[in-house]
Amino acid sequence: MRPGASFDVLVVGSGAAGLAAAVSATRSGARVGLATKTTLQACNSAKAQGGIQASFGQDDSPEIHAEDVMRSSHDTADPRLVEVLTSEAPSAIHWLEELGVQFTRSNGGYRLARCGGATRQRLLQVGDRTGHAITKALRESCQAGGVAELSHHTLRALAPSDGGWLASFETRDGPVDVETATVVLAAGGRCFAEAETRGELSTNHPNATGEVTRVALDAGAEARDLDALQYHPNGGAWPATMQGYSIPETTRAYGAVLRNADGEEFTDSLGARDAVSTAIVAEVEKGKGVLTPDGRPAVWLDTTRIAPEDAEISLPYMLRRFRGAGIDPLSEPIYTYPVLHYQNGGLVIDEHGETTLGGLFACGEIAGGTHGRNRMMGNSLLECAVFGRRAGAAAAVQAGA
Numbered sequence: 001m002r003p004g005a006s007f008d009v010l011v012v013g014s015g016a017a018g019l020a021a022a023v024s025a026t027r028s029g030a031r032v033g034l035a036t037k038t039t040l041q042a043c044n045s046a047k048a049q050g051g052i053q054a055s056f057g058q059d060d061s062p063e064i065h066a067e068d069v070m071r072s073s074h075d076t077a078d079p080r081l082v083e084v085l086t087s088e089a090p091s092a093i094h095w096l097e098e099l100g101v102q103f104t105r106s107n108g109g110y111r112l113a114r115c116g117g118a119t120r121q122r123l124l125q126v127g128d129r130t131g132h133a134i135t136k137a138l139r140e141s142c143q144a145g146g147v148a149e150l151s152h153h154t155l156r157a158l159a160p161s162d163g164g165w166l167a168s169f170e171t172r173d174g175p176v177d178v179e180t181a182t183v184v185l186a187a188g189g190r191c192f193a194e195a196e197t198r199g200e201l202s203t204n205h206p207n208a209t210g211e212v213t214r215v216a217l218d219a220g221a222e223a224r225d226l227d228a229l230q231y232h233p234n235g236g237a238w239p240a241t242m243q244g245y246s247i248p249e250t251t252r253a254y255g256a257v258l259r260n261a262d263g264e265e266f267t268d269s270l271g272a273r274d275a276v277s278t279a280i281v282a283e284v285e286k287g288k289g290v291l292t293p294d295g296r297p298a299v300w301l302d303t304t305r306i307a308p309e310d311a312e313i314s315l316p317y318m319l320r321r322f323r324g325a326g327i328d329p330l331s332e333p334i335y336t337y338p339v340l341h342y343q344n345g346g347l348v349i350d351e352h353g354e355t356t357l358g359g360l361f362a363c364g365e366i367a368g369g370t371h372g373r374n375r376m377m378g379n380s381l382l383e384c385a386v387f388g389r390r391a392g393a394a395a396a397v398q399a400g401a
C-alpha cells in the first residue's frame with residue numbers, strides 16, 4: 001500500500017455536497033483533499049434540472065417550508081435537521097450567488113415555481129440546468145481555493161488512526177492510503193446500482209453505487225431509512241433515447257397534468273412524489289394506462305398545457321432533448337412512468353453533519369434524516385448546499401485548522 005498525501009479535511013465525492021464541503025472547509029483555513037471515484041464532473045448533482053427550494057415568496061417563510069417537508073415525509077424527517085435546512089435556505093442561495101450561480105429572475109425577483117408537495121411557490125431555477133450551474137460554480141471555487149484534487153480515487157475502507165482517520169483508496173496506480181484529521185463523506189446514493197439489480201431504469205449517474213455507505217457502516221457508523229428509495233414520478237418512457245430521463249417536475253409546476261388512457265386526470269399532479277408515483281402505478285394496474293410503442297407501461301404527461309413562454313425560460317433543455325428525439329412536448333403529450341431516482345435514507349447525522357462517529361461527517365444524499373422517508377423535489381440540492389457548507393466548516397474546526 002502506497003502512503004498518499006495527508007490533509008486536515010478529506011472530502012469523498014465531488015457532487016454538490018462534497019464540493020460545498022470542500023469550499024467551506026478551505027474557507028475555514030483547512031488543507032483539503034477532494035477524492036472522487038472518476039472525474040470531478042461525474043455525479044448526480046450535475047444532472048439535476050428542476051431547481052432548489054428556498055422561501056423567498058412574500059407569502060412564504062422557513063416555517064412553512066419546514067411544515068411542507070414534514071408533511072411530505074409523513075412526519076418521518078428529523079425536525080432538527082429540517083429546521084436547519086429551511087432556515088438556512090435563503091443564506092445558502094446567497095452563498096451560491098456569491099460563488100457565481102445566476103438564478104433565473106422575473107419581475108425584479110427570483111422566478112419561483114411551486115413543486116410537488118409544496119404549498120407555496122418556492123423553487124428557484126437556473127433554466128432547467130440548475131445542478132449543472134451549481135456544481136460548475138462550486139468546482140471553480142474549489143479549484144481557485146487550492147483544494148487538492150484526487151480524481152480516480154475510489155474509497156474502499158476507513159479506519160481510525162492516531163491523527164484521526166486513515167482512508168484507503170483504489171486508484172489507477174494501485175491502492176493508496178490517505179491520512180486525515182477529519183473526513184466528510186459525500187459519495188451520494190445507490191440508485192444506479194439498485195436499478196441494475198432490479199432490472200429497472202434509473203435517472204442516476206453510473207457512479208451512484210452506494211459502496212461508501214457500506215464503508216461507513218463497516219467502520220461503525222449508524223444509518224436510518226436505508227430501505228426507503230424514491231421513484232421519480234416522471235421518468236421518460238418513450239422515445240427509447242429518453243427512457244430513464246427524469247422529466248423535470250417543473251413541467252407540472254408550469255401546468256402539465258397526468259392523464260390516463262381516456263384522457264382523464266387521475267391524481268393531483270402537484271402532490272408529494274410518493275403519492276404521484278403510487279397513483280400512476282395504480283392507474284396502470286387498473287388497466288387505465290397506455291403502452292409505449294415498445295410495450296412499456298405508461299400514462300400521459302400532458303405537456304401541451306405549458307405556456308410556450310414558460311417553457312422557453314424554464315424548460316429549454318427538456319424541450320431540446322425531446323424535440324431532438326422527434327417529439328414536441330408543446331404539441332403532443334408525452335409518455336411517462338415512475339423511475340428509480342433517490343435514496344431517501346442514509347447515515348445518521350447531527351446539525352453539523354457529524355455522523356455517530358467522531359470526526360466522520362456526511363452530507364448530501366449519503367446522509368439520512370433531512371427528508372425522512374420521502375423527499376420533496378428541490379430539497380436535495382438545498383441539503384447539499386446547507387449541510388455541505390456546515391459539514392465542511394465543522395470538519396475544519398474539529399481538525400484544528
Ligand SMILES: Cc1cc2nc3c(=O)[nH]c(=O)nc-3n(C[C@H](O)[C@H](O)[C@H](O)COP(=O)(O)OP(=O)(O)OC[C@H]3O[C@@H](n4cnc5c(N)ncnc54)[C@H](O)[C@@H]3O)c2cc1C
Pocket residue numbers: 012013014015016017018035036037038040042043044045046047048049050051052130131153154155156186187188189203204205207208209210211212246341342363364365366377378379380381382384
Ligand atoms: C436526473 C436527476 C435530476 C435531479 N433533479 C433534482 C432537482 O431538480 N433538485 C434537487 O434538489 N435534486 C435533484 N436531484 C437529486 C440531486 O441532484 C442529488 O440527490 C444530489 O445532487 C446528490 O448530491 P451528492 O453530492 O450527495 O451526490 P452526487 O452528486 O451523486 O455525488 C456523489 C459523488 O461521489 C462520488 N463517489 C461515489 N462513490 C465513490 C467512492 N467509492 N469513492 C469516491 N467517490 C465516490 C461520485 O463519483 C460523485 O462524484 C436530481 C437527481 C438526478 C439524478
